[in-house]
Amino acid sequence: MIDEPFARGRSLVHGLDPRAKLVACLALSLAAALARGYLAPAAVLAFGALLVLAAHPPWRLLLGRLLAVNGFIAFLWLVIPVTAPGTVLYRLGPFPVTAEGLRLAALITLKSNSVFACVLALVCTSTAPALSRAMTALHVPRKLSFLFLFTYRYLHVIAEEYGRIVTAARLRGFVPATDRRTYRTYAAILAMVLVRSFDRSARVYQAMLLRGFSGLFPVLATPAAGPRDAVFLAAALIAAVAAAGADMVWSGWHG
Amino acid sequence: MHISEGVLSTPVLAGGALLTALGTAVGLSRLDYDRLMTVAILSAAFFVASLIHVPMGPVSAHLVMNGLLGAILGLASFPAILTGLLLQAVLFQYGGLTALGVNTFDMAFPAVLCFLVFRPLLRAGGLRRTVGAFACGFFSVLLAGVLTATALSLSGEAFSTVAKAILLAHLPIMAIEGLLTVMVVGFLAKVRPEMLGAVLSPRRKT
Structure with a gap:
């Protein structure tokens, strides 16, 4: 019933320090979710997709989860293009389809899937106890x-x-x-x-x-972040900052 | 109801995160590790309850039960629901980290508010407890729907129709949740009366 199929694995992504992955996930998700244009979420989606590829997840299961996440998005696609105010592109029967509505729906799809990729690759590849320690x-x-x-x-x-x-x-x-x-x-x-x-x-x-519990869980093997974790975290943070910066410059040009 | 990642605007996300942080801090400050364990295992129970699909005519809806959660956990509802949503992201990849604040607030604030408003009724017996329990279940879902719709509306004019649709979808669930909360509270009042709102009230040292 409840399982962590994505946390099992021996890939490079699974081996990274959960602390580094958690911080990277937060930075990348924020860069994608707070963006005003397509550029930042698209960049985060690409970065996240690479990480997902590197993690070798069970693909059938991944497809199922992807469909579940996009269920609400599909509902938005049905409603937003015909109800958002803006310039009418064409009419679908009695409904006017607006350019702003289509743009918004596309942006949400991009953002939602980029955050999904980050969560899958960076959070779900750690077990829950490891996440709690992190x-x-x-x-x-x-x-x-x-x-x-x-x-x-x-x-x-x-x-x-x-x-x-x-x-x-x-x-x-x-x-x-x-x-x-x-x-x-x-x-x-x-x-x-x-x-x-x-x-x-x-x-x-x-x-x-x-058994002597006093609010602390003594951990015998303190996780040590290696050079690999440092390189990964630096790359993720640079990607997040670059995406956010590019979005600011881009939306500054286009209002 | 759960708003997906990437839908809400920055001010709404920031506001939700801030309010949830505040609510969680208040909730946690009242808990020692003894009660924290009770909150943890009851959170697990509510997580399992949210996976139950109840038939409603031709369709089925899953339970929210934030009213019942509020009636039992009181101010601890914020950390409990935050944990539940975090686990949902970890186990089912449903939701992420940026909309966590808004989604937690939408469900936890009604739970806490209903607990504070209807507590006197819940502690009474008979008909007053029944009315209080129904109100807890009914209004927590109603208010959760209103808050979700508000979060969407504040994020842009384009979402107004979606917001209305979500509010409408909450209406049949409200009645069912009210009814189920009455039955569960009635059961608990007979079997374990100390469970109702007891997690945060002073416990006798043994």
Whole structure:
């Protein structure tokens, strides 16, 4: 149900320091998302696509995720070109298609996919525990990275718990439909999952206290960033700054 | 509802990030590691709940349940939802880092607001609790829809129709979420009354 298929791998991208990847992802995403023209998101998309290629992800799965991300974008393509105010290019039946609408839809598609490429190549190639450590190292509040780590850790356990309760309901002949009984059953399932999670949290915390937990996770192997990570981070930051700068100059010319 | 990356304008993204940072800081400041563990495992439960698709006539919709989340987690809703959305990006590549602030605020602020407004009703028994629970589920989804639509409208005139469509799509979900919140809160009030809004209230030292 919940898996990290993109985090498994031995490519160059997987081997990079998660801290460097996280910072690079943030810089590149911002350069793409805040741009006013096509240039910056296109540059970030190209950079991100190269990284995705280098990471050798499972391609079928990648295609599925790409379709999911572009679902909302497809909806925007249906609505925005015909509803955005601006100069009318041509009429599609009763609807006027505007140049501004088409431009906006194209820009959003480009931005959305470039951020997707960065997240896939730079965030999803690290495991969640590694990301949590990287977040702490980058001065994200310790409590937030704790929350992230343990929500991730228990996601699988709770998903299994939910699966067991649903199986029990099915065995008793539960078939979802649009009626009061279905909603009552789902409410009972959800409430039971919450009760069990609540009880589990008390047991887990007590077990951690018994093992001497004091709010810190001692890490034996402190990750050391090598020259490869430095080169990568420098390249990513230069690419992000160049893309943002080019966008400023470009949109300065074109208003 | 979740706004994709690359849609919103810079001021909206910055505003959302700032408000979420503020909400998360307030939420985390009230939590010690004991309660943080409860928040973490309940966040996992809500993440799983958001994957449930409930049939609604010919289509099905997935649950949001931010009203119920607010009723249980209170001010901790901000860090809980932020974590959930971050995990969604990591596990499903759905969403990224730049729209995280806006999307968290759109769902967490209604949860916190409904918790603060309807808490007296939730703590009462009988009909008043039922009304409070329905209001929590109903208005959190309504307000989340309004905030999402506002974020889109503020990003440009071109989004006004999309914003209206998103608001309309929230309407049937509101009623269902209200109903489910009533049933879950009723169940919890019988089985684990200490769970309702208890995560941030003082706990007895044992």
